[in-house]
Amino acid sequence: MGLWGGRFINESNKLFKEFNRSLSFDYILAEEDVISSVAWSKILMKSKIITEKEQITIESALFELLKEIKENNQKILKSKCEDIHSWIEEKLIQKIGILGKKLHTGRSRxxxxxxxxxxxxxxxxxxxxxxxxxxxxxxxxxxxxxxxxxxxxxxxxxxxxxxxxxxxxxxxxxxxxxxxxxxxxxxxxxxxxxxxxxxxxxxxxxxxxxxxxxxxxxxxxxxxxxxxxxxxxxxxxxxxxxxxxxxxxxxxxxxxxxxxxxxxxxxxxxxxxxxxxxxxxxxxxxxxxxxxxxxxxxxxxxxxxxxxxxxxxxxxxxxxxxxxxxxxxxxxxxxxxxxxxxxxxxxxxxxxxxxxxKAAEEGYSNATEIADYLVKKGIAFREAHNISGQLVLRAISEKKSLNELKLSVFQMYSNLIQNDIYKNITLESCLEKRMSKGGVAPSQVYEEIIKAKKRLNIF
Structure with a gap:
């Protein structure tokens, strides 16, 4: 008979019992159910609902049961109990008799x-x-x-x-x-x-x-x-x-x-x-x-x-x-x-x-640097962006990276471009310029690594 059987005359349908059961998955809560049950027994004792001796008996039986569970929790699955709560209550009653039935006083599933x-x-x-x-x-x-x-x-x-x-x-x-x-x-x-x-x-x-x-x-x-x-x-x-x-x-x-x-x-x-x-x-x-x-x-x-x-x-x-x-x-x-x-x-x-x-070099990932370079020379960004895009097309047609284009080719698109363009579009230069908070500049990255190591206690 289930924990709620007193109200019922007829036995549950077998199919319904299986449909209603949760023991097959909630059995993993066995340890937690013992912990909460021990805590409940102590508060029942403090509220004078059970005696100190009864509480000690209940707690000892529950911890004994927990030890058995830890040794082999799979044995729980052999039971026909409805859930882990009824399984633990049933085992407790088997161990200490009618005293085990007192534990559920004032508590609901x-x-x-x-x-x-x-x-x-x-x-x-x-x-x-x-x-x-x-x-x-x-x-x-x-x-x-x-x-x-x-x-x-x-x-x-x-x-x-x-x-x-x-x-x-x-x-x-x-x-x-x-x-x-x-x-x-x-x-x-x-x-x-x-x-x-x-x-x-x-x-x-x-x-x-x-x-x-x-x-x-x-x-x-x-x-x-x-x-x-x-x-x-x-x-x-x-x-x-x-x-x-x-x-x-x-x-x-x-x-x-x-x-x-x-x-x-x-x-x-x-x-x-x-x-x-x-x-x-x-x-x-x-x-x-x-x-x-x-x-x-x-x-x-x-x-x-x-x-x-x-x-x-x-x-x-x-x-x-x-x-x-x-x-x-x-x-x-x-x-x-x-x-x-x-x-x-x-x-x-x-x-x-x-x-x-090689992938970073070949992907024209430094094209933005050309636009920024031209902006520093006084060209509006949208115009500079257009010039940079044309240079990318030229580099693609010649099957070269931007760094490999001759200065004369750069100057075909803007006579403001000088020899210093090459140091401005190296990968290292692209990285080093991005010093804003959260940027990719190596010094910024290194600083973030140090901060993270301190936060995570990495020594």
Whole structure:
């Protein structure tokens, strides 16, 4: 008989039982359910609902059960229980008899479920924060060790202006820094305890919910039980943060896939994170990165799913909310796995200096410098832009880089161009001029690397 069986005369239909069960996926909340149950037993004792001796017996049995779970949590799946909460309660009753039935006094599965889920999310957020920091560190160290490599920057997948590999790395440091900040914000709003809200209107027992919250590491207790048991904003926020970060990981993957292609040939990926072809012996495929790119869609799907589930739910708890977990559990694991894989890719990647530089030189990425040069000579920018464009066409027709054009050719388009044009359009000059905050000038990049190393405690 289920936890709610007293109201019912007939047994549940077998098909309905299976349809209604969540044990197959919420079993991973076993540790969190034990933690919240121990905290609840202590507050019951302080409220004189159970004795100190009874509390000690309950707590000892719960920790004994937790030890068994840690040794083999797969055994939970053999049970026919409805969910992890009923499984733990059943096992507790088997261990200590009728005393085990006292534990649920004043508590509903409604507040129990969301408490356990918040505890699980909090634990996973701390792990994710660590790995986001580790990924930022890996980008910074890669930027530092490859600071002199010049490569083309792109817009519309066309070579645009020269940048450095270090500068490219710092762009992703900024993305993942925002991901870190978002996740910290999620943690701040999530870390409020639901326990003691009961079914939807609070508990009739004299429970100190603030004390209970602090005992589980929460900052405080929630303010409204009706909202509390139906609140899954934290799931939406966490999946939103995951979706944004996975989008960043997907963009990183796409960049590296392109850089690794024969057409770009900027990098060499390690054998340890690539695969070959069953037919073509020459192939070395960036499978790890392609999978990150694909898994991004999977995480985005989970975010859309929870939004659709919640969009029309009346207050308060509805069984629809059982569908909040599978997508969340899968997405958090996927996100964490992808962070770890990105770290592995970066740590074992080799940058091809000559190929990067050649691409920057051949892509006319210094054309803007000609326009800026002419502006300094007194020509209006739009006219200077037009002259520079004509020079690019001339260089293309002669199959030369802009640096290879003769001075006489430059002067055919403007007699203001002098021999100093050549030092103004070198790749190094293009970089050094961009000294504005956030610019690509090597001195600026180096300064940002130092700041990031201090922020991330890299010594």
């Amino acid at each position: 409604n507040d129990q479920i969301t408490t356990d889920l918040k505890l699980w999310c909090r634990k996973k957020i701390h792990l994710l924060l660590e790995n986001i920091i580790e990924l930022q560190k890996t980008f910074i160290l890669s930027a530092e060790s490859n600071h002199n490599i010049i490569m083309p920057g792109y817009t519309h997948l066309q070579r645009a202006q020269p940048i450095t590999f270090s500068y490219w790395c710092l762009a992703y440091v900024e993305m993942f820094r925002r991901d870190f900040s978002r996740l910290k914000d999620v943690l701040k709003r999530l870390n409020v305890s639901p326990l003691g809200s009961a079914a939807l209107s609070g508990t009739a027992w004299k429970i100190n919910r603030e004390e209970l919250a602090l005992s589980m590491g929460f900052d405080s207790a929630t303010n409204n039980a009706l909202d509390t048991v139906s609140d899954r904003d934290y799931v939406v926020e966490l999946l939103s943060s995951a979706s944004i970060s996975m989008m960043h990981l997907s963009r990183f993957s796409e960049d590296i896939i392109f850089f690794n292609s024969g057409e770009a040939d900027f990098i060499e990926l390690s054998d340890t994170i690539t695969s070959g072809s069953s037919l073509m012996p020459q192939k070395k495929n960036p499978d790890a990165l392609e999978l990150i790119r694909a898994k991004c869609g999977r995480v985005h799907g989970s975010l859309i799913s929870i939004l659709v589930i919640l969009k029309s739910l009346p207050l308060s708890y509805n069984k629809d909310m059982q569908e909040d977990k599978e997508g969340l559990f899968d997405s958090i694991k996927t996100w964490n796995d992808c962070l770890c894989m990105a770290i592995l890719v970066l740590k074992n990647m080799q940058i091809k200096n000559e190929s990067c530089r």
